[in-house]
Amino acid sequence: MSNAWWLQPCQPVDESVHEQALERQRQLTKPAGSLGQLEDVAVKLAGLQKQLKPCVDNVWIGIFAGDHGIVAEGVSPFPQEVTAQMLLNFVNGGAAISVLARQLNATLEVIDLGTATLTEDMPGVRHERVGPGTRNFAQTTAMTHEQGLQALQAGRESALRAHSAGAHLYIGGEMGIGNTTSAAALACALLNCPVSDLTGPGTGLNPEGVSHKVQVIERALATHAQLPEDPLQRLFCFGGFEVVALVGAYLASAQAGVAVLVDGYICTVAALVATRLNPSCRAWLLFGHRGAEPGHRHVLEALQALPLLDLxxxxxxGSGAALAVPMLRLACDLHGQMATFAEAAVADRAQ
Incomplete structure (x- = not known):
């Protein structure tokens, strides 16, 4: 594909600034390494932002929504109407991410990529519909190749809007009843893990419900056993429109030079796909938290990712990533504002 924009190289890390930031950390008035991950993430951001003292003041949160045909298999205790109802809650300011975005003074955009219930009468929702939800991937591919490309592009455009607005950090979020089933199937297809390791209760299934969900995913994987190894085809086979858009947003952010803070299980599966499509994006991915969904830990390990929070x-x-933003901001403040031993006239350790 000559116009496969997602394969274009991502921005390089500035190794010189990274080394300068490491050296600054060694000179700050504290024992070396005593601030743990906060030191690591500040140094990483310095190299990404190409400035010795990085910041994450300007945060952009893009929430992608889509419904899933796989819910016809009884994998969620909630009806599909909830997806569109939650979009209204997002734009009306009543959802958790709405509260967090206000507290962080972050830009929040909500994008309908394909809810089963139309949202045209919802002011504040961006309408970029790819279809009325995906197809049932237990029977056929979740989407056509053309739909997949459209969803990828929607994610890319969100990331480019963030870049144009001067965002220091991009957070992707998702809403879609049934999307933990989609994420688990996609992760299994990429990692060749047992389905039971990557499948959990989602929005609140009981143990019998989880067992049924495992069986549905196993059946779907068997149906598509001849699918090529190509991560893009696997994404379009098992993903949701919102999952595909997250992949596009992560890749475009890395290409534009905007750091990404990855949210929970579904977003981390999208990050896994992004790294399989274009490994150069990995340097731009920070991870907000380790969630309760059991598959999340496995996918984080596959990415060699160390999340900031475990709550x-x-x-x-996008809520877990948003909760980690104050930690990132404090890491930058500590890195940029603490005195060095020389500035504070404090004796350094013996050389």
Whole structure:
């Protein structure tokens, strides 16, 4: 594909600034390494932002929504109407991510890529519909190749809007009843893990419900056993429109030079796909938290990712990543504002 924009190289890390930031950390008035991950993430951001003292003041949160044909298999306790109802809650300011965006003074955009219930009468929702939800991937591919490309492009455009607005950090979120089933199937297809390791209760299934969900995914994987290894085809086979858009947003952010803070299980599966499509994006991915969904840990390990928080969250919608933003901001403040031993006239350790 000559116009496969997602394969274009991502921005390089500035290794010189990265080394300068490491050296600054060594000179700050504290024992070396005593701020743990906060030191690491500040140094990483410095190299990404090409400035010795990085910041994450300007945060952009893009929430992608889509419904899933796989819910016909009884994999969720909630009806599909909830997806569109939650979009209204997002734009009316009543959802968790709405509260967090206000507290962070972050830009929040909500994009309908294909809810089963139309949202045209919802002011504040961006309408970029690819279809009325995906097809049932237990029977056929979730989407056509053309629909997949359209969803990828929608994610890319969100990331480019963030870049144009001067965002220091991009957070992707998702809303879609049934999307933990989609994410688990996609992760299984990429990692060749047992389905039971990557499948959890989602929005609240009981143990019998989880067992049924495992069986549905196993059946779907068997149906598509001849699918090529190509990660894009696997994404379009098992993904939701919102999952595909997240992949596009992550890749376009990395290409534009905007750091990404990845949210929970579904977003981390999207990050896994992004790294399989274009490994050069990995440097731009930071990870907000380890969620309660059991598959999340496995996917984080596959990415060699060390998340900032572990609070037992399982909400999605970008909320865990948003909760980690104050930690990132404080990491930048500590890195940029602490005195060095020389500035504070404090004796350094013996050389």
């Amino acid at each position: 037992g969250l399982r909400l999605g919608e």
